[in-house]
Each structure stands twice: as structure tokens, then as C-alpha cells.
Amino acid sequence: MHNVEIAWVFYEIADLLEIKEDNPFKPRAYRKAGRTIAKWDQPLSALKEDEIRAIPGVGAALAAKITELLKTGKCEYHQKLREEVPLGLLEVLAIPGLGAKTARTLYRKLGITTIDELEAAAKARKIRTLPGMGNKTEFAILHGIDMLRTGSGAAPVGVATAVGRNLAEFLAALPEVTQVSLAGSTRRMKEMIGDIDLVVASEKPVEVTGLFVKHPSVKEVSAHGENQVKAITWLGIQVDLLVVGPQEYWAALHHFTGSKEHNQRLQELAGERGLKIYEYGVFPEGQDESLPVNSEEDLYLALGLPYIPPELREDEGEIEAALEGTLPDLVSVEDIRGDLHLHSKWSDGVATIEEIVAAARQRGYEYIAITDHSKSLAIAGGLKEERLMEQHRYIDELNRGLEDFRVLRGIEVDILSDGRLDYGDELLSGMDVVIASIHSGFRQSREEMTKRMLSALKNPHVNILAHPTGRMLGRRDAYEVDLEKVFEAAAKYDKVLEINASPDRLDLNAENVRRAAKDYGLKIAVNTDAHHISKLEDMYFGIGTARRGWLEKKDVINTFTLEELGRIFGKRG
């Protein structure tokens, strides 16, 4: 049993306990342990009992449940809870703004046990009859259900990539397999992934597919042919595996990378040149032997085109640009010299500044900015003025001991509900980097929210606007804001907008990034907002979004040298 599966059981136990109204600290204990287990380096199945017991947050009771899960694949306590609580309520909990207490009230007063029943009750205006709930709650529930339904079945790219890589690594290790790649929307770095596509080159497709369906991540096989498999993994994500001969690999990889629209345009182009493109190769009209295709470059070359990177293959102007020779030279992870939005132990991060520096240097970075939370965000350990000054003195001291690396003294300052910043100008003027962002008052009107952001952008000390729309993928919509006005103001006051690289956010998204950079000439910072050193790797997803937004190195400020960066930040205020 995979660590994540154990964590999953614990999360569900936590939800069930909350609905049951047990000791409120119990679910917290299960969640905390679940989070730790999910991130644990070694598989728990490889650990001895006392090693499991030594995991922080795992006591005698949870250790016993882990052992039981590893041995039997089940946990009696979990099963018992599932019998006591209607399971549909777990789905109901996924509706934003609706927690365990409300779920319980809905169950006890209206007998609601599923999302469908909840929707019917909301439409029949029964929700507003309950104590503490009114028409707005009812509307929010309907809106939330709508959001869940449109996103259902799809996984954020972060999850899909992790699952896909895991399977790809397994396949790559098989002696029968010569090549393997993620394809489809995961390779194109779309933000939500419907199914994971894997393309494999092998002379022995039957053996490969036969092993694949036995992989522990595979929960259910919906189709199993000689050279392809459709399966559902333990996270409920569909995976499509295609095995082709080594000669057909590149054409197949290209075909299953898509998008469909991009491929259709290529087929039209091929037709004009007397060629046909299939997933098996590029064929001159009337012949059944493919032109030699030993890379995706070869395939584009056959059509008289330069190579088009996967992130651009959406038929959104890339074919025209390729024909004109004006394709962008996309920014890449290797171009990145530093991360400008990071949290340390001083607020709600888990690493010391020294640990972050070490991890950043390992990635080849030349600088980072430590940008902990400001005082209003008390729950995240936001820094009071004196603490912030203390941190900056600490960083100064640290910098004195560092060669070829620089820690910038920064802050992620909250934009308060009325548009003021959480610190005064005097304090902000002493920072190397000021990131402004919104963590409260998400439901203000479009006018208020826009005004609030413009007021922050006007502040001469602000350098970067972080996660500008506040959306959380599949969980929370962007807040109401007039982005055009934000872009205009950012251009006017010379501010940088962020691509928050956390795969839960990816904010700005690719479409907005492309508009901001191309229509408004704005510079972008791709930042991970990491609270843990392992999350520095999220840069990959941020750069994916930047590439989907057609950004080049010159558009992204954290590809610049420290000196260039200083000029960008220094010319303000």
C-alpha cells in the first residue's frame, strides 16, 4: 500500500469524525499524520514498527492502524466509521464554504446524504429555512455544486504529473521498454488534466501492458488490448497507455500529445504538401512507408515547420507563427536564477533560511528573496514590525558569510480590505523586495477588489503583485476583479506580476500571462511561494504556465542577474 493511500484513509477518517462530531482534535491529529505520511521519503511498508512509531504525529493508535493497513489493506476503525456516517456527506464537504457542522445540520434536519439531494433541497428553497442559513448560503451551495461538477474527473496538473511520472519511471525500468514519455495535456502543461497519457516504445507490447495492469497504482482496468490499456489509478485519475514499435514512437508521441486542434491543422498542412500524418508516421500520398521520423523535430521538418514545443500546441497562433518564423524562444527552467517568493520558519514555512539557501544553491540559483507573511496574517505567523527588522538583520549577517549568492530581504505584505498595506511606507522602503497580495476579503465586489489592488499597485515601494486572481485550482474561483485595470495600473506604475508556480494556484494563468506580457508589456516573476524546500521544484509548473503564455527569457525577471534585478526594483520609489 502506497504512503499516499494510507494518508487518504486518514483524511477520510478525519472527515468522518468531524461529521460525527467527535473530539475536534482527533480529526486534526489524523490530518496532520496524513500530511506527514504522504510526504514521507521511504515507503512505510519498508519500515519497522518502531520506525513508524517514530514518525512525528504518529502515536501508538495511529501506528497500529498503519500496520493494520499495510497488512490487510483495510482498517477496521475506518470501516466502522464508514458504516456510521452516510458517505455522500464526504462529497458534500467538498463544497466551498460548507464544513462539517453544516453537513451535519443538513443531514439531521433535512436528511440530506448526497450532493444530488443537497442540490434538490437548495433548488426547492429548503436550505434557507434552516437556522443560520439564508438565501445567500443557498446560492453559494448551488454555485459550489456547479463548480465541483464542471471540474469533476479532472486533476490539477501537479497531481497528474506526480502520478504520471511515477508510472513512467516504472515503465522505463522494464527491460522490454526502450522509450517512454508522458503525452497529452500533462505534457502540454495544461492546468487541469482529464486523463494521463503515456506512450511507450517496445517490441513486446503484450508483456508491457500485462505488467502495467498489475502496477499497485492501478485500481481498475476499463480496457486492456494488446498494445493499450485504459485504467483508473488510486487517485481516481484515468490513465491511457499506448505501446508502439520503436519506429513509430515519435509519431505516436506527437499524435497523443495533441492537442486535437493542433493536430488537425498539421494534417491540413500535410495535405497541402502531399503528405499524410498518422500516429504511425508521415506518409507521402499513396505510399505505405513512412518518411524517417527520429524525433518530433523531424516530423515538423517534414511539413516545412520549425519545432513547436508541446506547451504551444493549442492552435492559438503557433502554426501561423511557425510559418512566419516568429515562434517565441520560450523561457525554460534552466534560465531561472532565483526564486523571489519564499516562506521560512519565521512565519508559516517549515525550513530555516539557511536550509532554503542550501536548497536554492543546489538548484543553481544565484539569489532568493525571503518573503514571509506580514502581521495581519496572524494564523500564518505574520511578522510584527520588530520581528521583521530582526529577520532582516539576521539576513544581513547571513549574507556576509555567503559567496556568489545573495538573500534578498523581502516581505509578502497583505493588501488589507480597504486597500492599505499592512505596514507603513517607511518600513517598506527598507526592503529589497516587496510582494503585495490578498489573503482576506475574497468576496468583495468587483469595484472594491479592483480599487483595492490599484491602491496597492500605486504604492511606490511595492515591486510584485503575487497570485493576482486568488484562484485555487478546482477549489476556489478567482475573485471578482477587473484584470484589465490591474494590467493598466501595473504598466503605469512599472510593477511586476507573478505567476505563482504552486500547482494549486498557477496564478496568473497562461491566458492572462500572455495578455499581460504581450498586450501590456508587463514583466513577470515566476515564483514558487514555497513553504517547504521540496516545493522549490514547483518552478517546473510555473515555467510550464509561462511557456503556455508564450513568455521568453526577457519577460521573466528572475532569469535576470542580480544587477539587472536591482535596476528593475531600484528605479521605483
Added chain:
DNA sequence: GCCGTTTTCGGCCCGACTGTTTTCAGTCG
């Protein structure tokens, strides 16, 4: 249910926001 030089019970991230109230409960981060 976990944790502890506050050792075996009593804490456990805590304040803002929202919608419903008319002083507060529930949710979120």
C-alpha cells in the same frame, strides 16, 4: 489522538470574514 525538562493530564495555530444575526456560529487559511 498526539505530545511533553510544564511529565500522564491538559493543551492543541487563531483572527478575519461572511451571512446570519442583533451578538454570533461556521468556515477558511
